[in-house]
Amino acid sequence: MDEITRLYPLPVHQRLLVGTYLDHNLREINLADRKASVIANFVSSIDGRIAIRDPQTSNMVVPNNIANPRDWRLFQELAAQADLIISSGRYLRDWANNRAQEILRVDDPEFTDLKEWRLAQNLSPQPDLAIVSGSLNFPMPEVLTAGGRKVIIFTTANPDMRRVREIESKAAQVFVAGEESVSGRLMVEQLTELGYRTIYSAAGPKILHLLLKDDVLDRLYLTYANRLLGGQSYSTILEGGLLSPALGMTINSVYLDSQGLDGLGQLFVSYNRASRTN
Numbered sequence: 713m714d715e716i717t718r719l720y721p722l723p724v725h726q727r728l729l730v731g732t733y734l735d736h737n738l739r740e741i742n743l744a745d746r747k748a749s750v751i752a753n754f755v756s757s758i759d760g761r762i763a764i765r766d767p768q769t770s771n772m773v774v775p776n777n778i779a780n781p782r783d784w785r786l787f788q789e790l791a792a793q794a795d796l797i798i799s800s801g802r803y804l805r806d807w808a809n810n811r812a813q814e815i816l817r818v819d820d821p822e823f824t825d826l827k828e829w830r831l832a833q834n835l836s837p838q839p840d841l842a843i844v845s846g847s848l849n850f851p852m853p854e855v856l857t858a859g860g861r862k863v864i865i866f867t868t869a870n871p872d873m874r875r876v877r878e879i880e881s882k883a884a885q886v887f888v889a890g891e892e893s894v895s896g897r898l899m900v901e902q903l904t905e906l907g908y909r910t911i912y913s914a915a916g917p918k919i920l921h922l923l924l925k926d927d928v929l930d931r932l933y934l935t936y937a938n939r940l941l942g943g944q945s946y947s948t949i950l951e952g953g954l955l956s957p958a959l960g961m962t963i964n965s966v967y968l969d970s971q972g973l974d975g976l977g978q979l980f981v982s983y984n985r986a987s988r989t990n
Contacts, residue, residue: 716980720966729782732967733789733933734829736982739910741930748904752913752920753790753933754949755783759940762917763947771802772916772947778937782972786980790933791816792826794839794912796864796903798919801845807853814838815914839912842866842903844894844919848875848886857883864906866899868892896926921952924959932961932983938976960986 715726741749754762755778763772791797797815807813818827818837830837840862843850848867857863863884869891876886889898900923903911913919913929923929934949961983972978 714971717968717970718965719968720963729785729969731789732980733786734793736965738790738793741910748900748908748911749930750900750911750913750923750928751790751931751933752923752929753787755779755935755937756949757937757939757941759942760948761941761943761946762949764941764943765945775941777939777941780937780973782969783935783937783978786935788817788823788826791839791912791914792830794910795835795908796840796842796911798842798844798911798913798915800915800919801843801847801850804843804850804853807856836861840864842899844899844915846893848872848879852879852882852884854882864903866894868894894922896922896928900928917947917949917951920950924950924955925952927959927985930985931964934981934983936979936981937973938978939973962986
């Protein structure tokens with residue numbers, strides 16, 4: 713996968729793509745204050761598209777024009793550092809319909825080094841899963857709870873208790889974390905209490921909104937793929953009500969990948985949470 717150029721922090725220098733995000737040491741974020749760290753990641757076109765509508769399924773999917781193996785490698789390096797990955801009920805529905813796969817691909821020979829890294833850190837082969845769902849309308853694939861892996865469901869007040877019992881009978885836990893919508897703050901507090909240290913959101917723009925709304929996101933990773941897509945039906949990184957006051961972010965790192973996208977290039981950027989301003 714060769715080299716990329718670190719543009720920030722200075723000084724500018726070349727480094728190998730492989731290992732770039734492992735070197736960010738996500739597991740040390742918030743170590744002093746004993747709060748679980750929360751990380752999110754997206755790949756976006758220049759015009760802000762992270763997903764477009766699949767004409768066959770009507771689902772929103774990552775565009776093939778911006779998905780690429782170099783970004784995917786760094787996605788895996790972030791996921792490899794997590795104790796727990798946040799996803800949604802749609803992920804479980806897609807899994808049941810053979811349209812989804814493990815988020816962290818430790819059994820893929822291409823990522824053998826990440827499996828070895830987790831074992832060296834005394835981490836389980838796969839992170840646990842947290843599913844955010846107001847409806848609880850999803851199946852529970854047995855493979856996701858195999859080998860003692862935990863699945864934790866966060867839902868809203870007054871859930872269907874019959875459905876809760878069905879889910880919990882399949883080795884999952886269900887927590888109420890909000891009234892009309894799941895609270896990012898309550899969810900992260902519960903996960904911290906359960907002992908999780910590094911949380912990786914692999915979910916979409918609505919879940920990013922609930923994390924930002926409650927100011928619990930610690931770091932945001934964005935890949936800016938050098939293509940323009942256009943179109944009328946698309947998703948951006950953030951969907952939901954206006955954040956008021958606005959949430960400031962400071963740049964943590966910037967890398968130029970001049971070899972990505974068949975030579976078009978892309979930027980790998982990460983931001984740290986700052987402070988809210990009007």
